[in-house]
Amino acid sequence: MMWRSIKSLTTSSSSHILRRGYASEAVPYRKVAVLGAAGGIGQPLALLMKLNPLVSSLALYDIANTPGVAADISHINTRSEVYGYSGEAELGKALEGADVVIIPAGVPRKPGMTRDDLFNINAGIVKGLCEAIAKHCPHVSMELLLEQVCLYVRVNLDGLVELYLALVNMISNPVNSTVPIAAEIFKKAGTYDPKRLFGVTTLDVVRAKTFYAGKGKVPVAGMLDMWIYYTDLVSFFGSEVNVPVVGGHAGITILPLFSQATPKANLSDAEITALTKRTQDGGTEVVEAKAGKGSATLSMAYAGAVFADACLKGLNGASDVVECSFVQSTITELPFFASKVRLGKNGVEEVLGLGPLSDYEKEGLEKLKPELQSSIEKGIKFANQ
Ligand SMILES: NC(=O)c1ccc[n+]([C@@H]2O[C@H](COP(=O)([O-])OP(=O)(O)OC[C@H]3O[C@@H](n4cnc5c(N)ncnc54)[C@H](O)[C@@H]3O)[C@@H](O)[C@H]2O)c1
Numbered sequence: 450m451m452w453r454s455i456k457s458l459t460t461s462s463s464s465h466i467l468r469r470g471y472a473s474e475a476v477p478y479r480k481v482a483v484l485g486a487a488g489g490i491g492q493p494l495a496l497l498m499k500l501n502p503l504v505s506s507l508a509l510y511d512i513a514n515t516p517g518v519a520a521d522i523s524h525i526n527t528r529s530e531v532y533g534y535s536g537e538a539e540l541g542k543a544l545e546g547a548d549v550v551i552i553p554a555g556v557p558r559k560p561g562m563t564r565d566d567l568f569n570i571n572a573g574i575v576k577g578l579c580e581a582i583a584k585h586c587p588h589v590s591m592e593l594l595l596e597q598v599c600l601y602v603r604v605n606l607d608g609l610v611e612l613y614l615a616l617v618n619m620i621s622n623p624v625n626s627t628v629p630i631a632a633e634i635f636k637k638a639g640t641y642d643p644k645r646l647f648g649v650t651t652l653d654v655v656r657a658k659t660f661y662a663g664k665g666k667v668p669v670a671g672m673l674d675m676w677i678y679y680t681d682l683v684s685f686f687g688s689e690v691n692v693p694v695v696g697g698h699a700g701i702t703i704l705p706l707f708s709q710a711t712p713k714a715n716l717s718d719a720e721i722t723a724l725t726k727r728t729q730d731g732g733t734e735v736v737e738a739k740a741g742k743g744s745a746t747l748s749m750a751y752a753g754a755v756f757a758d759a760c761l762k763g764l765n766g767a768s769d770v771v772e773c774s775f776v777q778s779t780i781t782e783l784p785f786f787a788s789k790v791r792l793g794k795n796g797v798e799e800v801l802g803l804g805p806l807s808d809y810e811k812e813g814l815e816k817l818k819p820e821l822q823s824s825i826e827k828g829i830k831f832a833n834q
């Protein structure tokens with residue numbers, strides 16, 4: 450475990466924490482933990498995070514099978530060091546000092562199931578993991594820290610002052626409920642910071658972009674991105690098409706805003722309706738195609754890696770990073786809502802508004818609210834019972 454001093458934490462986003470000669474001067478030390486790392490999403494996500502040069506240390510945790518995954522991935526000659534942690538007794542070590550914690554732990558759907566059908570199993574898994582996050586890597590704001598300094602700062606065995614902080618990227622379904630569960634667990638532990646909890650809805654955006662580009666006959670990714678991919682992994686993630694997706698992450702709560710898509714494509718109302726439905730049913734399309742062997746894993750790993758990369762860039766001081774995510778929000782009457790979010794050194798720097806909606810999108814927005822509200826309430830109730 451590599452501990453960080455309070456001095457290094459305060460300077461980490463702008464300069465240099467060098468580790469064993471791997472990092473360049475400009476890249477701060479960053480630890481990413483993946484919980485559920487041996488699973489269908491966890492393995493390819495771990496691979497993509499290993500390719501990300503912003504990652505210094507990669508902690509792979511699962512209830513079983515992580516030693517093999519970690520050994521395998523650790524042989525890849527990229528910057529980060531890889532550690533495998535297996536079983537609950539090792540969870541604390543996996544989490545300690547993490548900057549970003551990604552959670553793809555939990556059971557996936559089978560054909561005929563809704564995401565909410567996963568609630569009974571996944572709610573308990575997420576609750577347990579969030580209790581551990583609250584214990585081992587809670588973030589505290591400077592304000593809270595000054596108020597309650599004794600609670601959150603401790604001196605480690607080497608005499609260094611430690612301050613834990615993490616951005617939590619929740620992938621486990623049903624995201625519309627697991628994010629509120631996490632928020633309640635963190636509140637109970639006194640560590641909740643709404644700027645640091647994210648429901649990962651990037652796969653909806655990824656799908657909307659792909660389907661829109663296909664139908665609108667616009668390039669899905671710039672040639673430059675492809676070229677950079679082969680020459681410089683720093684700029685691996687990126688595409689030309691942009692489509693915001695708002696609401697939540699299940700069925701009609703997924704609301705792609707094709708009226709705001711760029712570049713503009715000439716699509717009829719019927720085509721927009723079909724694209725909206727396909728985006729909302731994208732998860733089910735994969736579940737049915739996999740015919741009982743799980744849900745989206747590879748596209749989700751890509752989406753999870755894109756989102757985690759955005760979080761890391763924000764933490765490192767970039768001020769122009771915008772992604773859609775399901776976060777605590779006041780842009781509608783619902784307490785959590787997915788929309789464009791500007792990321793920065795503190796996680797969420799700004800929850801961006803919805804922008805101008807078409808009549809079709811306004812209708813979709815009103816339709817999704819009752820379902821999203823009830824999924825949020827279900828999560829809150831579960832966490833407090
Ligand atoms: N947010 C999204 O867009 C999105 C997309 C795809 C899948 N998902 C969800 O992600 C979850 C995982 O899907 P998958 O296909 O990787 O499933 P999977 O069954 O292949 O993998 C899940 C992994 O979680 C592990 N796990 C279970 N309990 C755990 C615990 N307490 N601590 C740590 N690890 C634990 C399992 O051992 C397994 O390795 C599902 O809930 C799925 O619905 C979300």
Ligand SMILES: O=C(O)C[C@H](O)C(=O)O
Binds near residue numbers: 735745
């Ligand atoms: O559909 C699922 O169950 C998995 C995931 O939420 C997805 O959108 O692919």
